Amino acid sequence: MITVDSLTKRYGAFTAVDDVSFTAEGGRVTGFLGPNGAGKSTTMRVMVGLTPPTSGTARVSGRLFSDLPNPGLEVGVLLDASAQHAGRTGREILNIAARTMGLPRLRVEEMLDRVSLTEKEADRRVRNYSLGMRQRLGIAHALLGDPTVLILDEPANGLDPAGIRWMRDLLRSYADQGGTVLLSSHLLHEIEVIADDIVVIGNGKIVAQGTKNDLLAAAGTVVRSAAPSTLAHALELAGIASTLGPDGAVRTQADAARVGEVALAAGVALTELRPADGAGLEEMFLELTSETQREGAAA
């Protein structure tokens, strides 16, 4: 289990992580979702003691990471698959880690096998690895000590579709055996297909968290009209809170039938009326992303 409590990290005037609290439970895959630069990696670095927090704590299995006597045996960490000495072979990188943890050398061969790196590939230097091979090596490194907690930052990056499928199954079975899996991604779909729980972060703050089912269900209704502001006004008069999106769509928690009645009474012609069907999460995520869209800013 991972418990993050009021975690804040500031760099001068910039707040990278702002009062973040959440829990990743054992036996579940927790997806940590957010656009690039939202604070996912910083939060994960604080969890494993690489970045000192400004305030707040992150605990793994009830302990601060630095209090774990032999952390590799309890927490598998993959923050950046490319962060390995380019002049070492893949096997040597695992050997070093296994020796540090005090594991038998046999374990290295087991893990190479588990992530499907061949003998030949394992003896190549990491500088000649593709990103996908580095990710596999990184997963092997994280699994080496047979930990009960996995912390993975964007582990699907660089994997081909078959690799992504493989990783999904691997993490699923890990959680099913009681392990805690926390993985981050900036892709909603990736998180949607694997996570049981989702934590959404934007600009350093948690903007939503809960089980995937809850987050996808709590979506309400999406309604479009040629006169969106008139519609929004009519809803407001009827006592229904709504938001008018930049795309002209009006979103509300009320159900579709009620929204239809209000529109009819107000004489507003609708072009679309439907339940949001989990689009709420996607919309929220898009909104988060658009604020940090570099393409948008440049245009």
Next chain:
Amino acid sequence: MSTVTANSMDAVREKKSPTVDQRIPTSRVVAVELRKMFDTRSGFWLMMSVAITATLATGAVILWAPDSELTYDTFAAAIGFPMSVILPMVAILSVTSEWTQRSGLSTFTLVPHRGRVIGAKAVGAVLVGVGSMVVAMAIGALGNIVGTAITGTPTIWDDSFLHLSEIVLANVLGMLIGFMLGVVIRNSAGAIVGYFVFTLVLPTLSGLLAANASWWHDAQAWVDFNFAQGGLFDGEMASRDWAHLATATMIWLVIPLAVGLRLMLRSEVK
């Protein structure tokens, strides 16, 4: 398939369970850090170059030194120079590669106490330094025997054990200067440049200043590390020279290392 995997995982879990609550012993951290100095291509050849340059230097002395100077001291001096360049590089890279190659992300999550890791690296560096010097001096001794046999001149052992120990100490100190620069700068290229500035540029500047300013001339022996270290190579260390060396080491090694360590412990590993 999945049951096989699950079984093997259980087996490992049972095997390792007693060690989960056991702190990683320091000896293991040292052994791992020592191994990491050899297991990359650059590290391997850097270590090989200790033996290679010692052999080349020995060969050069046999070929070109006048017969009258074919003594062990000549061999030791010839071998000492490449050592004073190579060994600090080993020390620098052992620290800076964790940042420049970013392997620190794994290193400092497997052992989440940077002080322990850096301490282990320091112990490893000293072991490598002493070991390399012993190897290099053995090659020099062999050269002395072979060289004098070729020329037919008597084999002269004109370096005492004490002086050889002082040469080893001088090289280990030079290595630790490199180590210190690695800790302070935390970048391979930067630390290597820093080391050459320290050993090649500073002594020249210091010498110029000493020739022109009497106040520096008086202070130089106390403050100029390279100047104070020179006595170890010459084998003429009086108690006053030891005091000079201790002071200069304090200023150039101990204090910057302490400051660098403090900054490193608080820094971020990215």
